[in-house]
Amino acid sequence: MEKPFTVLRVSLYxxxxxxxxxxxIPPRLQHDINPLLIGRGQGAHLRLQLPNLSRRHLSLEPYLEAGSTLLAFCLKSLSRKGCVCVNGLKLTYLEQVPLSTVNKISFSNVQMVVHLEKGTSLEAFVCHFHLSPSPLIYRPEAEETDDWESIPQEQPPLGSG
Structure with missing residues (x-):
C-alpha cells in the first residue's frame, strides 16, 4: 500500500x-507544497526563539524531479549572517542543497536530523517532530583543516642510503 503523504521525520536537539x-514545535505538522520556513519571525511555520537565529533562517522546499511522480526536497539557507550546514556542507545566503533519505543539519546550535519517507501526494507533506535528549551530530559543522600538512613525513633510517 502506498503512503499518501511524504513524511519528514525530524529529530531536534x-x-x-x-x-x-x-x-x-507541534508533534505533527501537515503542510502544503509551499516552502516550510524555519526562523524566529512571525511568518515562520516553525518558530524558534533562539539567539543568532534569523527571522527567516532556512526553508525546506518540496519540488518534483524531472520524470518523477514523488516529491523531493531541498534545504535553502535564507540567513545573511547565520550559518546552515547540511551533511557537512556549509551553505551561505540563498544556497540550497537537495535532501537525501537521511540528512544531518545544524544551525544556531540546533542539531536536526531529517529522515525523508516518500509518499504519493503532490499537494501536501507531513512533518513528525521528535525532541532528542542527546546530541544527534558529533561534528555539526564542516571543518576545514590542514591536518595533512602537520603529519610528520617518515624519515629513512640512519645509515640507509
Missing part, C-alpha cells in the same frame, strides 16, 4: 536549552 528550545 539543542545542547544548552534542551527540549525547552522547541516548546512551540
Amino acid at each position: 539543542h545542547p544548552t536549552l534542551g527540549p525547552a528550545a522547541f516548546t512551540s
